Amino acid sequence: MSQTPPARLCEEDILRLAAELTAGAGPADGVAVGVGDDAAVLAVGGARLAVTTDMMVEGVHFDLAYASPRDVGWRVMAANLSDLAAMGATPRWGFLSLGLRPGPTPALVEGLFDGMLELARTHGLRLVGGDTVRAPALTLNLCLIGLCESGPPTLRSTARAGQAVCVSGPLGASAAGLAWLSAGRDPADALAAPAVEAHLRPRPRLALGRALAASGRLGAMMDLSDGLASDLARLCAASGVGARLEAARLPLAGGAAELATLVGADAVDWALRGGEDFELLFTCQQTDVAELARLAAQADPGAAVVKVGALTKGRGVWLLGLDGSRTEVGLQGFDHFRGDGQ
């Protein structure tokens, strides 16, 4: 008798389960924000702590064939700091859990720490602990703690229909760099170098996150780690709204169109579904876009405020194509257990 194979969960299913099961325990003392946002927010003795954790695994998030240990350390720190940026928090303390294959060399371990600490120092974060084990693949997990002192933490669940949807910079550069490096192409190639840099050394938008939080003009905010299509769908689901993106407004990373042609990919696909851009995604009243752009330029000269669409009363994330077509694109970004994951 044939048996029905057990159901397989994708990452999205697991995150939903984690949210449901942890919420099932009821409200907890001191938890201002639990599972479901970029960081939890804990109320401790008058302070609000934003606490986040993010793991990177060799072969899944990086490949040592093209990434140096220093790049790997930088990237895991950047991904974690970006979640604090999304809450408008100021980074303070970090813990590193490190899984190393047998026979770790000083060059590997020192390189990982150098990369992490270089970026941590820039943002005033101190590594204060961790754990070290043997593992079948190089694995780094950071847990970072920040302080929400630039205003209330900026959440995913507070967006309203009618607001503008904005991003803080170009999209698709990291995916372009990854595609270039994975194809074994020259990282120093003049056209590809900025994309390679964006992939290996992303720069989380901490000053911008704080400035946006302090403005008091935001609807909702999160960071872009899985791709605009998925991350905006999560923001929309948390806020009970839908969104319409306009392809003509997407700020494609410089050179992405040419690189896409060279490696046989699509730059719009990178921008929507590539992930790891670590830009901020936020919503605000349409009339506040110009003022936030002014604040952003002051806080971070490298950042921009680019309106890419608007929130709607409907459900789902829809893309208005250059040809006038409407396509649903929600949740098409990176998922560890779907598509590019297994």
Ligand SMILES: Nc1ncnc2c1ncn2[C@@H]1O[C@H](COP(=O)(O)OP(=O)(O)OP(=O)(O)O)[C@@H](O)[C@H]1O
């Ligand atoms: N295994 C887990 N147990 C409990 N909560 C989890 C677990 N995995 C994820 N979460 C929570 O689910 C939410 C979404 O997690 P996710 O890792 O996708 O965060 P993100 O900010 O959307 O993405 P990224 O980690 O790429 O920055 C977060 O609030 C996170 O703390």
Ligand SMILES: Cc1ncc(C[n+]2csc(CCOP(=O)(O)O)c2C)c(N)n1
């Ligand atoms: C070797 C290699 N293959 C694929 C990717 C792409 N990638 C991996 S995880 C992720 C989303 C964010 O991760 P998470 O959800 O775990 O925070 C993306 C876009 C990569 N960086 N390196």
Ligand SMILES: [Mg+2]
């Ligand atoms: Mg995030």
